[in-house]
Amino acid sequence: MNLKYSFKSAFEALRANKSRSVLTILGIVIGITAIILIMAIGQGGQDLILNQVEGMGSQTISIQPGREPKGISDMASLFSDSLKEKDYEALKKKSNVPSVIEVMPEVIAVVTFSYEGETKQTSVIGASEILAEILDIYPSEGSFFTDEDINSRASVVVIGSEIKEDLFGLSQAIGQKIRIKNRDFRVVGVFPQKGQVSMFNMDEMAVIPHTTAQKYITGTNYYNEIILKVASESVVSQAIKEIEATMRESHNITDPEKDDFHVHTQADIIESVSIVTDVLTALLLSVAAISLIVGGIGIMNIMLVSVTERTREIGLRKAVGATQRDILVQFLLESVLLTAIGGVIGILAGAVFAFLISLILSKLLNLSWAFNFPLSAAMAGLVVSALVGLIFGIYPAKRAAAKSPIEALRYE
């Protein structure tokens, strides 16, 4: 039997039972829609995060307290207080870390700002003026605080555009005093609108000298992170060695196994972000796969009904010369066509939903979320849906092919 005719008769059979066909493929449609949606959003999310991480530049290295977390039990060490001022001082010495050009300690706290009755809760970063260079964001009004402000623990603050808007509206912010933790901070600079950079939403952030942050805000003597910058990407691995050596010397550690800090590069962060999103995607995909299996069982069920209903047709076809293979191919083609159509509908629906979600995310939440159609997922979806038809169609098709022509013709 030629393929063109097989396709034609498979289409006719599916068209003859339109509503049944539509209901049957619903499971496949939902499954494939979910897969496309998950892949598109997973990819979009990953791109978004990676873009932001890359916003910090590939020449940036960070030191974080505690061991590199290898499991849940290591998580606590992330909050340890191992990064101290002496480390910062040691890393500032050019002779210790010749590949490093800039060093900046970082203290992070969540605080409440108030100005003339307006309050706003936000995170404040204790850093140095190098932050501007690392994040590539310079105040559009006023200026960054200086080394001198850091040394004198000056109460000065550079604020993000949204904080400025919330607290001051359209009026001048520079020179005004904001109250943080019962202390007045003079606004010296305002950042331009920038959105998300790395882990920070720059528009909602305030930067103060790290010395000030430690003394008046957190009351601690350690840093949450030390950020370093190297001259070029090619010296990153050399710089890591120098940094580790310096840190170990500063901490009197001889066995690298006992490090109470860990060094991250942007590449590491990109890798771990990818792992997290990949794991999440895989998890969601397995949920979608369940829908496909359930859908496949539905297909098998309906195909079995169809085989029984069309017993006489099978008998007749065999009487006029159809081989077992012809009948097998005919019914297999029907189930594959059915699920493939479901796959195509699912791909289209998934793409439309993913596009709508990207619209919502980018317009409503102001994320730089790009819609990209997951072409590879679409092709995989088509193949998977056809495979579902093949796998779950094979049993009913075999039953059809094995029918004896006399029994089939006698069937009422």
Next chain:
Amino acid sequence: MAFIEVKNLEKTYLSDEVKTEVLKDINFSINKGEFVAIMGPSGSGKSTLLHMLGFLDKPTTGKYLFEGKTIDDYSDDELAKIRNKRMGFVFQSFNLLPRTTVLDNIRLPLVYSDIEESLWDNLALKAIEEVGILHRKDFRPSQLSGGEQQRAAIARALVVNPGVIFADEPTGNLDSKTGQQIIEILMKLNQEKGHTIILITHEKEIADSAKRIIRLKDGRIESDSIKEINHESKIQL
């Protein structure tokens, strides 16, 4: 060598340890171009016999030779091919595919044949013309009368130009006038085109149209008579 030869054919069914003899001691041969009616009351085993003649079923013992070969000489696929090329079937309940047009129904055996696709339409149209329902070619079976449906079924049996047409109670679902028209078509095919026709019926009037009647009773051949008849004046035996 006879076209169709049946030697000591026997068919027994086993169900729940009970042996039922459906056919026993069946012997006959049919030459090319004959018009044979196999007649008998229901339960006489005539349908079982037809299934065996059509290579749809196997005899328990004995031999059935179609063009010199038995069912055991062929694989399943070869049997399908023989049924496709050399045999045509007409059933009591027409068995047309309800979703497709008359023309497509008639083309069905061609689909399973190795005849080139470019010839299908011509062959189907020729067959449809032969049975006189060309004007119905694009209709669906449900839009046709019973007689027209059976004509379409005959055209379907004809389309591959088979050696023999097996008709299993072709008039059973038709009124006697329409039934007679169907028989006339079969006779015309036999006389004008030389098709071998084996007709199964329990109606005497229908069987009388054939030149030869094999009567079955309780699984055995009761009589096998050849007569020269003029189908317009029925001669009572």
